[in-house]
Structures are given as structure tokens and as C-alpha cells.
Amino acid sequence: MDMLLNQYYLQIAVFVMVNAILGVSIYLTLSTGQLSLGNAGFMSIGAYTCAILTVKAGFPVYLAIPIGGIAASLMSIIIGFPALRLTGIYLAIATLGFGEVVRVIVLNLKITNGALGISGIPTLGTKISKMLSSFGLPQKFGGLSVQQTSTLLVLLILVLILVFLVFFCVRLNRSRVGRAFAAIKADESAAEAMGINTTYYKLLAFALGALIAGIAGGLSAHLTFFIGPKDFAYHRTVEILLYAVLGGSDLVFGPIVGALILTLLPELLRSASNYRLMIYGALLVTMMAFRPQGLISEETVRFWKSKLGRGSK
Amino acid sequence: MTLVLDQVSKSFGGLAALSNVSFKVTEGEIVGIIGPNGAGKTTLFNLITGIFPPTAGKITYQGKDLLGLRPYKVTELGLARTFQNIRLFGHLSPLDNVMVGAHCRTKAGVWKGLWRTPAQRKEEKATRERAQTLLKLVGVEEDIDSPASSLPYGQQRRLEIARALATEPEIILLDEPAAGMNENETDDLRLLIKKIQTMGKTVVLIEHDMNLVMNVCDRVMVINFGQMIAEGTPAEIQQNPLVIEAYLGREEG
Ligand SMILES: Nc1ncnc2c1ncn2[C@@H]1O[C@H](COP(=O)(O)OP(=O)(O)OP(=O)(O)O)[C@@H](O)[C@H]1O
Numbered sequence: 321m322d323m324l325l326n327q328y329y330l331q332i333a334v335f336v337m338v339n340a341i342l343g344v345s346i347y348l349t350l351s352t353g354q355l356s357l358g359n360a361g362f363m364s365i366g367a368y369t370c371a372i373l374t375v376k377a378g379f380p381v382y383l384a385i386p387i388g389g390i391a392a393s394l395m396s397i398i399i400g401f402p403a404l405r406l407t408g409i410y411l412a413i414a415t416l417g418f419g420e421v422v423r424v425i426v427l428n429l430k431i432t433n434g435a436l437g438i439s440g441i442p443t444l445g446t447k448i449s450k451m452l453s454s455f456g457l458p459q460k461f462g463g464l465s466v467q468q469t470s471t472l473l474v475l476l477i478l479v480l481i482l483v484f485l486v487f488f489c490v491r492l493n494r495s496r497v498g499r500a501f502a503a504i505k506a507d508e509s510a511a512e513a514m515g516i517n518t519t520y521y522k523l524l525a526f527a528l529g530a531l532i533a534g535i536a537g538g539l540s541a542h543l544t545f546f547i548g549p550k551d552f553a554y555h556r557t558v559e560i561l562l563y564a565v566l567g568g569s570d571l572v573f574g575p576i577v578g579a580l581i582l583t584l585l586p587e588l589l590r591s592a593s594n595y596r597l598m599i600y601g602a603l604l605v606t607m608m609a610f611r612p613q614g615l616i617s618e619e620t621v622r623f624w625k626s627k628l629g630r631g632s633k
Numbered sequence: 634m635t636l637v638l639d640q641v642s643k644s645f646g647g648l649a650a651l652s653n654v655s656f657k658v659t660e661g662e663i664v665g666i667i668g669p670n671g672a673g674k675t676t677l678f679n680l681i682t683g684i685f686p687p688t689a690g691k692i693t694y695q696g697k698d699l700l701g702l703r704p705y706k707v708t709e710l711g712l713a714r715t716f717q718n719i720r721l722f723g724h725l726s727p728l729d730n731v732m733v734g735a736h737c738r739t740k741a742g743v744w745k746g747l748w749r750t751p752a753q754r755k756e757e758k759a760t761r762e763r764a765q766t767l768l769k770l771v772g773v774e775e776d777i778d779s780p781a782s783s784l785p786y787g788q789q790r791r792l793e794i795a796r797a798l799a800t801e802p803e804i805i806l807l808d809e810p811a812a813g814m815n816e817n818e819t820d821d822l823r824l825l826i827k828k829i830q831t832m833g834k835t836v837v838l839i840e841h842d843m844n845l846v847m848n849v850c851d852r853v854m855v856i857n858f859g860q861m862i863a864e865g866t867p868a869e870i871q872q873n874p875l876v877i878e879a880y881l882g883r884e885e886g
């Protein structure tokens with residue numbers, strides 16, 4: 321038990337969860353066919369808003385995180401109005417530029433502490449273990465240390481958030497708004513001609529994606545003691561995009577699986593760390609060549625449904 | 634008069650796709666628009682539905698100016714269309730395609746969709762049932778789980794009509810619905826268009842299939858090189874020397 325629940329594994333599991341949440345964020349923007357590369361920027365806004373609120377203004381974490389998400393989504397609406405007139409590669413470039421602008425602003429503002437970043441952020445883990453101690457929990461509880469218990473609880477919180485987000489996306493898909501998203505993704509001008517206000521729904525998807533990226537940013541700020549502008553540079557955006565490229569973006573499970581694989585892979589490849597990027601590259605080129613729709617697509621689901629359906633008869 | 638075009642022109646760069654076209658569509662009629670390839674028929678639909686603005690002229694619907702309205706607004710007002718080059722939402726099921734059409738007549742937003750409130754469930758049920766009725770009307774099987782793009786060509790054209798009808802239009806604009814259909818399918822289409830008329834809707838039909846046009850339309854307009862060269866009943870059009878020369882004659886010769 322102790323072997324499995326060692327701090328290192330738990331930490332990785334926590335990162336998998338945060339990245340899976342980021343996967344949901346890219347899924348939502350992609351669900352109207354918008355290739356937005358602004359997610360690291362929105363994550364950064366969420367993380368900094370949240371960290372400043374807790375460290376400098378003494379806000380409780382559970383309030384600061386949603387506020388960070390809302391700040392990111394407000395920003396997405398502001399930049400979305402002009403940016404969503406662009407499509408395809410132009411939108412990608414504009415949003416990538418947005419991410420860089422956020423990084424440079426963060427680097428130069430006093431309140432964000434410039435290149436030094438913000439440190440001494442109260443982590444969720446320590447918050448929870450303090451709470452546990454104040455409830456009079458003994459140092460060892462059911463064979464687990466307080467640290468393990470609190471990390472497990474953090475993990476549980478993250479799992480619950482992810483489960484809720486998946487629930488949200490699945491419900492959305494089978495609703496009027498989800499159908500509008502899918503129609504826009506399939507053929508934007510036909511969707512508009514069928515009575516869908518495409519600007520509104522594209523902006524909605526963009527803002528939902530930013531909200532979730534902002535929340536993921538706030539969460540990640542409170543999982544480590546420190547955030548700096550480097551954490552949200554464009555490599556982060558590329559990483560998030562890769563979740564969707566690898567896992568597929570037809571279904572919400574795609575980017576989640578992508579996040580799982582791409583977060584675990586570097587840990588598994590630690591011994592071959594010199595070749596890590598090469599292996600990444602090879603993996604992606606292989607995907608592009610043989611399965612451009614990603615690991616999980618609608619056809620995959622259809623295939624297994626019919627297969628399992630037939631099997632049970 | 635529901636739909637009125639007044640001296641409408643459209644040019645693309647130097648090319649005058651339409652020049653000074655005027656016509657009126659009366660409630661409940663089936664109007665045919667014919668003309669050789671490249672005459673400007675589809676451009677006319679694009680102007681009416683707000684895909685792009687005319688270079689000059691006025692388009693009104695029930696007295697309301699359509700100029701400057703985005704396409705979805707035009708659809709909300711009660712004009713729906715199909716496309717000459719089929720533009721279904723290919724990976725969605727036929728039923729979902731039609732349900733998308735009902736978008737502008739329904740309300741549930743993100744919140745109601747998330748929690749499936751009683752109002753949302755009622756709306757979804759009504760939307761689904763209506764979509765199924767429309768699929769039945771056009772003759773596409775209702776419970777197909779495969780994507781719309783896998784349907785045979787003729788079915789896809791019919792599905793587009795069902796999707797347009799789901800927006801609850803008063804005027805439906807059909808752009809070459811018989812293209813690629815065989816004789817039997819075209820005959821079914823004729824009956825369908827008649828049925829749409831009896832549902833109280835106005836139909837504007839662009840079509841190359843003369844047999845269909847002459848059999849189904851109350852009135853026919855002929856466009857050639859962006860200009861309206863004739864207008865009248867099918868019988869009159871068939872007699873019109875200008876039309877015979879510009880269009881029918883070419884086919885016969
Ligand atoms: N978006 C556009 N940009 C530039 N030129 C266009 C555009 N749309 C149409 N045209 C041109 O306008 C003219 C009329 O085209 P339109 O599609 O309206 O013809 P049509 O009568 O529908 O022909 P068909 O019977 O082949 O469908 C053509 O010369 C076409 O090339």
C-alpha cells in the first residue's frame with residue numbers, strides 16, 4: 321500500500337488530473353472547430369489571479385480558484401470578439417500571440433513579481449493537512465501519514481472536478497447548444513444559414529474553454545509553492561494541443577486520454593530522458609500519418625458499440 | 634407580397650453576376666427560377682439569405698429590409714434554404730441534422746441542458762418528435778445511427794429539405810433539389826414540393842430539370858447572364874421566343 325501511495329506517484333496522479341482538466345478545456349474550444357492556442361495564456365491569467373488573491377489579499381482558496389477562472393473567461397470574451405473573426409491558422413497565430421502578450425505582461429508587472437514569479441503560495445495539500453490536524457487526526461491514520469491523506473484528498477477533489485467536467489461535456493453534447501457546436505464545427509456557414517448565431521456560440525465555446533483553463537491554472541498554482549511566467553509559455557500551449565492531437569478531439573475522452581498518456585510518458589521514459597523529445601516527435605508523426613483523428617474518435621465508439629452490441633446477443 | 638427584390642445587382646470584381654433583377658413572391662405559390670449555368674441563380678439565393686450583400690438594390694421580406702442582416706437572422710425571420718452542393722453536417726446523424734434546424738425555434742441554453750430541467754426535457758422531446766415527423770415527410774429513415782454523409786445522394790438532398798423545414802420557414806428556397814436524382818426520385822420530389830405548398834409554405838425552386846419545373850411551378854422566372862429575361866406561367870415560358878433562344882432552344886439544338 322505504502323509502495324503504491326508514495327508521494328511521487330501521488331504527485332504524478334495529481335498532475336495527470338490537472339492536465340486532463342486542461343484537455344477538457346482544449347476540447348471545448350475545439351468543439352466548434354476553433355483552433356485556439358490561447359489556453360496557456362488563460363491558464364496563466366487564472367493562476368496569477370488566484371495566487372495574488374490568496375497570497376496578497378488573503379482570499380480563501382475555494383473562492384480564489386473560481387474567480388481566477390472567471391477572470392480568464394472574461395479576458396477570452398474581450399479578445400474573442402475580434403479574434404473569432406479569424407479562422408484556422410490565423411486564429412491559431414492570433415491566440416498564440418495573445419499567450420505571449422500575457423507572458424510578457426506578467427513578466428513586467430510589479431504585482432506578478434516579474435521573472436521571479438510568486439512563491440509561498442499555500443498549497444492545497446498543506447491547507448488540507450492543517451485542517452486534518454485541527455480536527456485532531458493522528459499522525460498515522462489507517463496506516464497513512466497526514467501528508468498522504470491530504471494528497472489523496474487533493475487527488476479526490478481533482479477527480480471530482482474532472483468527473484463533473486466530463487458530465488458537463490457529455491450533457492452539453494446531447495443538448496441544443498452541443499448540437500449547435502457540432503454544426504458549426506462541421507460547416508460554419510451552413511450552420512449560420514440554418515439559424516445559428518455562430519459568433520455567439522463560437523464565443524461561448526471559447527469562453528468555456530478559457531474558464532476551465534483558468535480554473536486549471538488556479539489549481540496548479542495551489543499545487544506547487546511557486547508560479548512563474550515560464551510555467552505558461554507557449555510550450556505549455558503546445559503540450560495542451562498535443563493532448564487533443566494524440567487523444568482525438570471528437571469526444572471529451574480523447575484529450576483526457578491524451579493528457580494521461582503524455583503526462584505519464586515522460587515519467588516512464590525518465591531513464592531515456594535524452595531521447596524523450598525524439599520519442600514524442602516520432603509518436604506524433606506516427607499519429608498524423610496513421611490516425612489523424614486521434615486515438616478516440618466517433619467511429620471508434622460506433623465500432624465498439626456495434627461490436628459489443630453484437631457480442632451480447 | 635412576402636418577398637420583394639427591387640433592382641438588385643451583384644458583381645464580383647468586374648463580373649456582373651446579377652443586374653437589376655426585380656421580382657415579387659406571393660404567399661403560397663411555387664416559383665421556379667431557371668437559367669443556364671452561371672446565370673446567377675444561386676447568387677440570387679445567396680443575396681436573399683444574407684450570405685453576401687448586393688452591390689445595389691433592395692430586398693425586403695414582409696416589409697422588413699433584409700439588407701445587412703446576418704444569415705441566421707434571415708432564417709429566424711422565416712426564410713430557409715437548401716444548398717446546390719449539399720452541405721449537411723456530415724458526421725451528425727440525419728436526426729441530429731434536422732434537430733439542428735430547429736435551433737432558432739427553441740431556447741434551452743447551457744444551464745438547462747446541463748441539468749436537464751423539465752422545461753428542457755420537454756423541449757428536447759418536442760424537437761425530436763418534430764424532426765422525426767419531418768424525416769418521415771421527406772422519406773428518410775428516422776432511426777439511422779450512421780452519419781448523414783453516408784446516405785445515398787438523393788436521400789441527402791431530401792434530408793437538406795427536412796433540415797430547412799425544421800427552421801419553420803414561411804418561404805423555402807430550394808437550390809437544384811433534383812440534381813443527381815433519377816426519374817422516380819424526381820417524381821417523389823415533385824410530390825414532396827406540392828406537399829410543402831399544402832403545408833402553407835411558399836417555395837422558390839431553382840432547377841435545371843424542365844419537366845419538374847413545368848409540372849410543379851405556378852410561375853417561372855428565367856435568368857440569363859444575370860438578367861431576368863422572362864416571367865410567366867410554365868405554359869407562357871415554354872412559348873416565349875427569348876427563352877427558347879436563350880435556354881430551351883440551346884438544349885433542343
Ligand atoms: N462568391 C463568388 N465569388 C466570385 N464569383 C462568383 C461567386 N459566386 C458566383 N460567382 C460567379 O457568378 C456567376 C453566377 O454564378 P451562380 O452560382 O449564381 O450561377 P448559377 O445560375 O447558380 O449556375 P449553376 O446553374 O451552374 O448553378 C458565375 O459566373 C460565378 O462564377
Ligand SMILES: [Mg+2]
Pocket residue numbers: 674675676717
Ligand atoms: Mg447554382
